[in-house]
Amino acid sequence: MSRLEERYRFVLRLLPAAYRQEWEDDMVAAFLDSMDTGDSETTAYVTDYGRPSLSEVASIVSLAVRLRLGGADAPPRSYAWGQAARLATLMAMLTHAVMVTASIAVTLWLSGKIAWLPAPAPEWALIPPGSIWHTAWDLAGYAWLPAYIALVLGHRRVAQAVALLAVVPPAITTAVQQAGDVPLSVSPWAMLLIDVVLLLAMAAFHHGAPPVPRRPWLLALPIGILLVPVPLFTIQATTPALRLVDWPGLSCAAVTAAMVIHLTVRVSRRRPRTLPWSLALTLLAVATLALRTATLLDYSDQAQHTTLATIASVQAIAVLAVGVPLAVIAIRALRRLPSIPTVAPRPTTPT
Template sequence: MVRTFLECVGAEEDTEDAAYLRDHGRPDRREVLSVLALAARLRLGGVGAEPRSRLWGDAIRAVALLGLLFHAVMAAMEIGVMPWLAGEFPPLPTPPTEPPFGLPGEAWRLAFNSVGLFAIAAFVALAVNQPRPARWLAVVPLVTDWVARTYEAVSLPGGTPPGSWLMVLVNTGLVLALVAFHREAPPVHTRAWIGAFVAGVLLSPLYVIGMWTLPVAPDLRFAALDWSGLYALSLSAAGVAYLVLHASAVARAAHWPLTLLFLGLAVLALRGVSIADYVVQDGASAGVIAVCAAEALILLVVCVPLAVLAQRATRELPMNPADVTG
């Protein structure tokens, strides 16, 4: 529809299209955006949509929920450890030296970490079926991320590593996936997703303990448990859990293998680029490369059966899909 509108702009003066253009003008931005929104609703269907559209809609909505859940849990963890890293709890062990940070000064670090509150609020808003405020809240940490990466690119000697840019692009995709929560979208299971957030926050100290206390070389710890590594380990665990439970009623929703496959492929790309970053920029040891490659290989092995199940789910689409994303 947009293409048809724009074709009128190049029409000859003596054509009927040129007369239409003189009368009505070029479609404005709101008109174009409304057509794009309609296209998204049709292809990412909700209640009452045809099965293939509903399957893709449910998958993209679950991608957005899982992505925001991960960022909300990590934001809560980072905010929770800030007093310890600042040395404000003498009874606790001395905090370790943190990896280099993109923006200069402690004020910037505090502001950057505090933006995590918006990530938590965005997830909670989406979980309680308030997608419109969730979209605006999710934009704040995304913009902050773009600012930090841009600052690195123009001010630091090594610039911004490709892996960091790819991470920002993946996060941008997660925010864009919120378009799938249109007015025909089924309601979110609030209790289940809030429960997942609480469980993630309660388990997050395990990550902090592992990051700073695992009895291996620091470069191995930071490489294995950096953002790409944590993504890879989390998705591998989720994929294995789904493969074990997919025959149960809880995990039988057709969109889950497609959801986990989407996320798995994105994280495989992140892990692969991060390995290249370690080799090119840091001169990584063979141990670091082996650990990162092992995480990528495990995730790849998990993605293969997920791809098979996603293809089967597409072939065997139900005639009357369920009305609740879960």
């Protein structure tokens, strides 16, 4: 076996074992044939020192995503994981869209544009941006709203491109600030990492995935605004103590509440199609718990670090208390599903 073949087979390990057992040799033979230049010396050199191209690796990665996060024609276990990844991505995108949409209304209120609402307290006054570039930079976060709508409507690549506009500016801003006089902080980088993972997770909406039910997910946007950010902002504005709850803490509370509701529905109705939701909420619980744990490091320099650390610990414990039983239930149900298809699909070029 040549070094080139070894390297290619190493990349093929990204594919499911059952798929490799069926198609690996054929894929290797086709790849080696494509690397044959017709010149014996050049071919010998490529065989010893060549590597799969980035486009070839990207093609295999895309195929692995489609197989492991399968669509309707995938094995039940792959389909369950695929639906879980898609549901988790939609819920996270919905959260971003809800919060940025509500923040538009809050910004208008704080700037005095909504005359029929009572005037905000002085400590809530907005600080005007220094220039038009700062304004444009701040508006980049609102890109999550059109990205969510594009994803629901089935335009995954558009959604990824638009969401990238919401990820890059905060990353640059954080890097510039922390390269200057701003103290090093874990929180912005942890939240950016979650956003990058969310951006990559949109790959689960490949062409083989079932379409997103548009009506419920579009209706979830206005309903979510009325149920979450509006009451939350009102409570925080009138109860100063609740201002200590940061974004990771709010995420913990939201995910915990969602898991409790899901477990209640699962036990009461015993619906057979709840496994993808169980897995999706488990994925969100893991991400939320990781975010909460990472951001604890920033509390050491806070004046109320003991109180903040206690609140954060309670939030993490709540996620674990509900998330662990849900994960156990989901994994047990997942193991009962077959993981190998009756007939492995032929390799296809990713689109």
